Amino acid sequence: MGTTTKLRFVRKTMWELLxxxxxxxxxxxxxxxxxxxxxxxxxxxK
Structure with missing residues (x-):
């Protein structure tokens, strides 16, 4: 559960940066x- 939430956050952050x-x-x-x-x-x- 914890790792999927982290992955989602990382993906969202990367997408926003992009x-x-x-x-x-x-x-x-x-x-x-x-x-x-x-x-x-x-x-x-002129």
Whole structure:
């Protein structure tokens, strides 16, 4: 009983860490894309 509860907790923690990592990576990618779009637009205006 005790080991299965521990395993569940470890799995849940690992899954949450994975999701956080994915979210951080996605927001970085989105930020880079937005910055590139912004700079390319300002470059065209000049």
């Amino acid at each position: 999701q956080i990592t994915i979210l951080r990576t996605n927001s970085k990618i989105v930020g880079i894309i937005l910055l590139e779009n912004f700079f390319s637009r300002t470059a065209h205006v």
